[in-house]
Amino acid sequence: MTAVAGAGTAVVTRAARSRKGSALQRGRRRLYVPFVAPALVLYAIFLLVPVAATVWISLHKWPGYGAMEWAGVKNYRYMFGDPVFQQAFENTLLLLIGGGVATFAISFGLTMLLRDLAGRSAVRSVIFFPNIVPALVLSILWGFLFQADGLVNKLLRAIGVQHPPAWLSQDHQYAMILLGLVWISTGFYTTVIMAAVDRIPPYLYEDCLLAGANSWQRFRHVTLPLSWDVIGVCSVLWTINSIKTFEFILAMAGSASGLPSTRTWTVSLYAYATAFAADGVPSYGLAAADAIFTLGLVAVLVVLIRRVMRRDAIQF
Numbered sequence: 001m002t003a004v005a006g007a008g009t010a011v012v013t014r015a016a017r018s019r020k021g022s023a024l025q026r027g028r029r030r031l032y033v034p035f036v037a038p039a040l041v042l043y044a045i046f047l048l049v050p051v052a053a054t055v056w057i058s059l060h061k062w063p064g065y066g067a068m069e070w071a072g073v074k075n076y077r078y079m080f081g082d083p084v085f086q087q088a089f090e091n092t093l094l095l096l097i098g099g100g101v102a103t104f105a106i107s108f109g110l111t112m113l114l115r116d117l118a119g120r121s122a123v124r125s126v127i128f129f130p131n132i133v134p135a136l137v138l139s140i141l142w143g144f145l146f147q148a149d150g151l152v153n154k155l156l157r158a159i160g161v162q163h164p165p166a167w168l169s170q171d172h173q174y175a176m177i178l179l180g181l182v183w184i185s186t187g188f189y190t191t192v193i194m195a196a197v198d199r200i201p202p203y204l205y206e207d208c209l210l211a212g213a214n215s216w217q218r219f220r221h222v223t224l225p226l227s228w229d230v231i232g233v234c235s236v237l238w239t240i241n242s243i244k245t246f247e248f249i250l251a252m253a254g255s256a257s258g259l260p261s262t263r264t265w266t267v268s269l270y271a272y273a274t275a276f277a278a279d280g281v282p283s284y285g286l287a288a289a290d291a292i293f294t295l296g297l298v299a300v301l302v303v304l305i306r307r308v309m310r311r312d313a314i315q316f
């Protein structure tokens with residue numbers, strides 16, 4: 001009888017706990033809407049509504065005032081057929097792919113170089129410094145360095161180069177822009193990757209040394225797999241930042257009275273130049289079409305990168 005009573009008590013206790021757990025879950029579900037609703041409202045106001053409005057504007061011909069004229073997909077057709085947009089899209093891809101490869105190659109190299117350096121914290125602060133200064137200031141500085149009588153050409157003449165290259169000419173201007181963006185970005189991604197490498201246990205590298213592994217083998221079999229999740233996040237950040245690059249190009253290649261040469265435009269600068277045309281009638285419909293295209297490009301690339309770089313988590 002005692003055993004039966006004890007079993008009955010245990011059943012009642014478990015049932016009570018089950019009812020308590022269910023009540024707790026119901027309480028959490030009731031609190032879900034009040035806690036999430038404010039964030040959803042703000043998200044809708046500041047993101048969904050502007051995106052919907054931009055899509056609507058992209059389907060019209062509108063100079064920014066007066067009534068809108070329905071255009072359908074004409075803005076998109078004109079944009080894809082515009083040689084200026086095609087050049088801007090090519091420049092954006094060059095920055096995304098070429099600049100990304102250069103940035104991450106240098107970042108990985110600096111990470112391996114600084115990993116065992118005694119003063120790596122100080123060096124990390126120095127290479128991160130360009131990310132503290134506004135890009136507008138850096139672009140002006142970069143232009144002064146490479147202008148005809150800038151510091152770079154003065155140094156070249158000092159070592160015997162009588163006719164240094166015209167760094168900021170039309171033929172070299174976008175290459176110098178790419179170089180400047182790589183210089184600015186390298187410190188940030190080096191710092192992030194170094195933070196990921198710092199969490200890797202040192203004994204793994206010691207085992208590699210005992211096994212006779214060289215620097216490339218240590219990077220390939222230890223550093224890269226164990227920091228893959230951070231590298232994936234960095235890839236997403238680089239994709240977003242490279243596609244929306246705007247102010248550095250505008251300040252470096254432009255002037256106080258006009259826009260840069262169309263040979264240096266990206267898709268973001270194309271949208272700005274179309275919406276705020278200084279020598280013509282603004283076309284907000286075309287600028288909105290470019291903005292929607294840019295948003296879709298970023299979304300597709302981010303999804304692809306996340307899928308391609310998806311790996312099982314490695315415990316260490």
